[in-house]
Amino acid sequence: MYKVKIYGAGSIGNHLAHACRCRGWGVLICDTDPGALDRTRTSIYPSRYGQWDDAIELATPEQASQGRYDAVFIGTPPDSHIALAREAIRLHCPRVVMIEKPACDPSLKGCDQLLEEAQSAGAFVGVGYNHVLTPHTLYAQELLSTGLLGQPQTIAVRWTEHWGGIFAAHPWLAGPSDSYLGHASRGGGACGEHSHGINIWQHFAHALGAGHVSQVHAMMDVVQDHGAQYDRIAQLHLKTDAGLIGYVIQDVVTQPPVKTLRVQGSEGSLEWHVNYDANHDAVIHAVDGVTTKKLFPKSRPDDFKGEVQHVHDILSGAVQDSPVSLYRGLDTMLIIAAAYQSNEVNKTVQVHRGHTYTPANITDVAEACLSP
Numbered sequence: 429m430y431k432v433k434i435y436g437a438g439s440i441g442n443h444l445a446h447a448c449r450c451r452g453w454g455v456l457i458c459d460t461d462p463g464a465l466d467r468t469r470t471s472i473y474p475s476r477y478g479q480w481d482d483a484i485e486l487a488t489p490e491q492a493s494q495g496r497y498d499a500v501f502i503g504t505p506p507d508s509h510i511a512l513a514r515e516a517i518r519l520h521c522p523r524v525v526m527i528e529k530p531a532c533d534p535s536l537k538g539c540d541q542l543l544e545e546a547q548s549a550g551a552f553v554g555v556g557y558n559h560v561l562t563p564h565t566l567y568a569q570e571l572l573s574t575g576l577l578g579q580p581q582t583i584a585v586r587w588t589e590h591w592g593g594i595f596a597a598h599p600w601l602a603g604p605s606d607s608y609l610g611h612a613s614r615g616g617g618a619c620g621e622h623s624h625g626i627n628i629w630q631h632f633a634h635a636l637g638a639g640h641v642s643q644v645h646a647m648m649d650v651v652q653d654h655g656a657q658y659d660r661i662a663q664l665h666l667k668t669d670a671g672l673i674g675y676v677i678q679d680v681v682t683q684p685p686v687k688t689l690r691v692q693g694s695e696g697s698l699e700w701h702v703n704y705d706a707n708h709d710a711v712i713h714a715v716d717g718v719t720t721k722k723l724f725p726k727s728r729p730d731d732f733k734g735e736v737q738h739v740h741d742i743l744s745g746a747v748q749d750s751p752v753s754l755y756r757g758l759d760t761m762l763i764i765a766a767a768y769q770s771n772e773v774n775k776t777v778q779v780h781r782g783h784t785y786t787p788a789n790i791t792d793v794a795e796a797c798l799s800p
């Protein structure tokens with residue numbers, strides 16, 4: 429039985445605790461806010477999963493600063509992720525650290541140190557972009573690997589969902605300004621909160637052998653309200669170093685939500701849907717005038733069971749090249765940082781993906797695409 433520590437007794441902390449308990453793992457959840465620990469026991473966990481589970485330990489950071497854990501999950505606001513991941517490696521010698529998305533805030537502060545420390549401790553660090561691990565993603569990849577779409581021409585992603593549902597699940601928050609969600613500089617806004625969109629674009633570009641994103645041009649609708657400053661709509665045009673172009677639209681205003689990716693090839697197309705209906709993800713491909721739809725049953729808890737299964741597979745040595753490695757998560761973070769910069773200067777931004785992850789990778793601003 430593996431032993432895990434979860435930082436953050438919020439929405440994701442509860443999902444992960446439940447997914448780990450479903451495997452019979454020992455779980456400790458720690459939170460700086462005693463009110464959050466109390467809510468977990470009396471409200472969030474029982475309302476989602478039927479009843480509280482007495483086997484879960486709840487603790488403050490001081491009470492939970494010692495002991496070895498096989499895996500640590502970081503489920504706190506994005507601007508705390510990197511420091512906590514580094515602390516977890518130092519305190520608990522875990523073999524796996526899984527940071528929730530987005531990896532950090534757009535300053536990328538501390539990322540290089542985390543990469544170095546993880547490497548010297550021999551720990552796997554990942555970022556929980558769990559949609560790359562689902563059965564429908566694996567099925568879509570399998571189809572694409574047969575080459576049935578011909579030459580890839582473009583990838584289009586929409587990850588658009590009104591964030592009212594998030595605030596409904598956090599009734600103690602007065603609004604966006606009260607949390608990281610309303611602060612782009614803390615990893616919130618549409619770019620950070622819905623960064624599954626950018627990540628899945630990169631994931632399928634990778635699966636198609638289409639390279640890494642090297643250019644970003646973004647346009648955003650930025651809101652300033654009660655001290656909050658965030659992008660509520662972010663539209664990104666992307667180009668890879670292999671020449672593939674496409675777009676990602678993320679927003680926190682669309683309802684009902686749309687979470688789709690579409691690959692267009694010279695011989696056909698593939699659509700990938702999250703929450704195609706209330707109980708399914710879906711993949712639809714169309715080649716030679718024939719459209720094939722495959723539905724994949726799933727519930728919200730399943731989203732996190734896949735992530736925990738992946739941690740299990742890493743712990744048992746069954747994973748060689750993880751699609752949720754820290755490198756992949758930081759590749760996504762670089763695009764987020766580049767998008768903010770592009771929106772600010774209204775120019776296409778070059779992304780230099782080197783051995784380091786710092787804002788220096790994106791300071792080279794190209795000539796504006798549409799300059800007069």
Ligand SMILES: NC(=O)c1ccc[n+]([C@@H]2O[C@H](COP(=O)([O-])OP(=O)(O)OC[C@H]3O[C@@H](n4cnc5c(N)ncnc54)[C@H](O)[C@@H]3O)[C@@H](O)[C@H]2O)c1
Nearest residue numbers: 436437438439440458459460461464503504506528529530
């Ligand atoms: N993969 C997904 O689908 C998914 C879903 C939900 C949230 N998330 C991500 O998970 C993270 C947390 O989101 P959430 O909705 O659970 O937030 P939340 O506000 O519900 O919970 C965060 C908790 O972290 C606690 N915290 C803050 N600093 C801490 C520290 N230093 N040590 C311990 N606890 C600390 C807070 O007190 C709070 O209770 C975000 O990065 C979010 O984007 C991912």
